[in-house]
Amino acid sequence: MRTSISDASKLRALIDREARRAGFDAVAVTTPDAIPLAPGRLAEFVADGFHGSMDWIAETLERRGEPTALWPQVRSIIVLAMNYGPDHDPRAVQAKRERGAISVYAQNRDYHDVMKGRLKEIAGKIVARAGGDVKVFVDTAPVMEKPLAEAAGLGWQGKHTNLVSREHGSWLFLGTIFTTAELVPDTAEDDHCGSCHACLDACPTDAFPAPYRLDARRCISYLTIENKGPIPHEFREKIGNRIYGCDDCLAACPWNKFAQAASEAKLAARDDLREPPLADLLQLDDAAFRSFFTGSPIKRIGRDRFVRNVLIAAGNSGDLSLAGTIRTLIGDASPLVRGAAVWALSRLVPDSEFAERAIAALKTESDEAVKNEWLLALPNPIESHA
CATH class of the missing domain: 3.40.109 (NADH Oxidase)
Incomplete structure (x- = not known):
């Protein structure tokens, strides 16, 4: 036109x-x-x-x-x-291991x-x-x-x-x-990163094989959102308490010093999602999950993937008070949740208790991936599973 x-x-x-x-x-x-x-x-x-x-x-x-x-x-x-x-600096919540970090x-x-x-x-x-x-x-x-x-x-x-x-x-x-209207285009912006590599250094999982290149398979945002299966073992500790996405590379950018906080009220953070307690999130069933995250992008990954993420954070928390809820989730209907619960429990309870639960669970567990979680987490697989 x-x-x-x-x-x-x-x-x-x-x-x-x-x-x-x-x-x-x-x-x-x-x-x-x-x-x-x-x-x-x-x-x-x-x-x-x-x-x-x-x-x-x-x-x-x-x-x-x-x-x-x-x-x-x-x-x-x-x-x-x-x-x-x-x-505020969104990375501050990472020091509060009993709480979840949401992008x-x-x-x-x-x-x-x-x-x-x-x-x-x-x-x-x-x-x-x-x-x-x-x-x-x-x-x-x-x-x-x-x-x-x-x-x-x-x-x-x-x-x-x-x-x-x-x-x-x-x-x-x-x-x-x-x-279809023909408008006068604006001038492209130049790259002003220079020699800075703060964002690359900030990545917990080394997801950047080179500047300007991202391997999504190693990115915590991908692992906690797009990934539908278990979180790979090599990344679980590095995820820390990040339960949905990761802002580390964004937050590290020096150009943020010129940014103003969003003034739009509709984009302001919900108070209950700034630093939510892991203990509360672990107890979400499907109905409660859908209700709590109504209107939120988190809702799209579903309860099972989300609780999987929370269980990884729980396993990294060192918070022994979470063990009771995690024991319950070992019997969850979702194999994805059960597998993550196994790993989390292995990090929080004594080896002797975990070995006893593993021997009992392996007799009834039907999912091969969950069985493998038990076997990998056993403190002494040969003796404990004999």
């Missing part, structure tokens, strides 16, 4: 005005051909297996790397950002719900002013939002692979509006 210079200028002014009114902290424009290197980098990420079990990334390679493959009619891409910066972005309403309605409102006003067509995307569609945001000038992809802004640090939610 051809747009005159005057009309394009007026349309851009409307977009900027409506974006601010809707609570977005930054907005910029780019073109669908502005990320020519992104497809190759994404293909390399998948070829190396760094995507782990996230098969949808491999399945949508073409559409994800080329905006016009997703929607051939797109002429301009509007990228909008919303600051969700915390008002900042998940401490309140699902940002998809917060942003998508507002993007649709802005998109509707674009169509009302300029005609044409629009499509709105927030994270769940095969859109490479971070490279597009960099091309639009909102920031740059840091060595931790997340977007970094000189105004907002590493704390930005991103959304896009694809439009």
Whole structure:
């Protein structure tokens, strides 16, 4: 859709005005051909297996790397950002081992719900002013939002692979509006990481094989959210009390010193999710889990995966008072929960008690993965299981 210079200028002014009114902290424009290197980098990420079990990334390679493959009619891409910066260092809770550490972005309403309605409102006003067509995307569609945001000038992809802004640090939610309107693109942002590698050094599991490259299979966010199976043994102690996601690489970024805490009330953390007691979370059955996490992104991983995460944190806590609830969870209906409970219990009770429970459990346990957890955790497998 051809747009005159005057009309394009007026349309851009409307977009900027409506974006601010809707609570977005930054907005910029780019073109669908502005990320020519992104497809190759994404293909390399998948070829190396760094995507782990996230098969949808491999399945949508073409559409994800080329905006016009997703929607051939797109002429301009509007990228909008919303600051969700915390008002404290989110890593402080890691010293409170009896409590869970939840990633900042998940401490309140699902940002998809917060942003998508507002993007649709802005998109509707674009169509009302300029005609044409629009499509709105927030994270769940095969859109490479971070490279597009960099091309639009909102920031740059840091060595931790997340977007970094000189105004907002590493704390930005991103959304896009694809439009058939032709808008003047903004200038791409330069990389300002320099020689800094604070984010890489902060990673507890060494998930960055090189700057600007992430092996998701080693990332705590992947392990606690996307991973559907047991947490691999090599990462369990390193996870500490992180029960949903990990903010360490984001929080370590020096550019955060320029970021303001999110002022949007709907993005403020729920008090009960800032530092929730592990003892309470271990007792969540499916109904209680769904009720407690209504409207939260945490709800999407389901009760079993979440309690699995909490059990790993419990095993790392050294809190003997949690052993009673963990003993109960050894009989949980979910093999995923039972396996994690075995590991947690092995870390908190005397070897003699654990060996007795293992011998009894191995007589009735039907799941091979759970059996293996018992056998691996036995203090003296040969004598105890004789």
